[in-house]
Amino acid sequence: MLTLTSPVEIWAHRVPAGGKLVALAVATTGLFALSSPGPLALALIATLCLYLTAGLRFARDGLRQLYPLWPFLLVVGLWHLWTRDLDSGLVVLQRMVTAVALANFVTMTTRLADMIAVFQRLAQPFERLGLSPRRVALAFALVIRFIPVMLDRLAQIDASWRARSPRRPRWRVMVPATLAALDDADRVAEALRARGGAG
């Protein structure tokens, strides 16, 4: 499956994932502490420079990742124009774009396996509650493996419905899809137990 990690390898890919996440947390907290448009504009420019250190192609990919935000930006922008509160409008918009762009930067420069390793490490303190790192990794792997399986099956259910009926199946595909998910869960559980359990 596609991940959001950028295919363009840059210097930040070599920074450890844990370090990037801590830096992201600090930077985002800082952004929310700033409440005037001036410093936030500087933060936005700094973020843009961060993207540009990775080259134009990477920066363009990063810009594309921000695209889903535009309806919100438009609505919030118009709203603040209408209430004639330009300062707080600028604060909100700049803060959101900067925070999302910084978070995307970390996502774009960290491989999925490294990110999952971080989650495993975070799970360690909860080992006694039944959340062992091994089990976390297994759960992640199961989800990733079963998404394409379920997509295929949903298409099959849809096709067999069309073969029987001229009407569209609509919500009714959900019943066999959910039943199949429950059956799969039982079968995978049996298979795991037969192989020594989930640990």
Next chain:
Amino acid sequence: MERNLTHIALFAALIAVLGLVPKIDLAGGVPITAQSLGIMLCGTVLGARRGALAVLLFLALVAAGLPLLSGGRGGFGVFAGPSVGFLVGFPVAAFVTGWVMQRTTLSPGLSAWAASTIGGIGVLYVFGIVGIALMTGVSIQEASLGAALSFLPGDVVKTVIAGLVTQSLSRMRPASLLSRA
């Protein structure tokens, strides 16, 4: 133990699949994403604890960088965006939905509909609206109005579908409703 784990994982995958399917045309004409239907079903089928864990697992994969949120969004950026309140509210909504489902003795379909309305709309919107207000600087009232106008019609349809699906499941295979086991 293994069954718990696999149910949580498979329902996390179900939430993801419901967000990826472009439009199953669930309601005929109304453009809705089915993702929050997955959240509701986690609660009504798996119950409170497992349902909430399935949603948490799904969110962990989104945070890890898989584009599984409806519209192909993912990564840490979505937690810095305007809909962060809804994301934080997802596991709580699944938990409350499952809790109501476990505590009511009405027919499965009716309780599932009521539970999804309370969890998937009532609880979820509290989180979502506070999130919008905090992230965009509009007031709570304005955020509520916006959320109600843009999401409420679709979500009401989804609670009905969650009720119908749960009802069919309980009729076809009563043991499959772990929330009522």
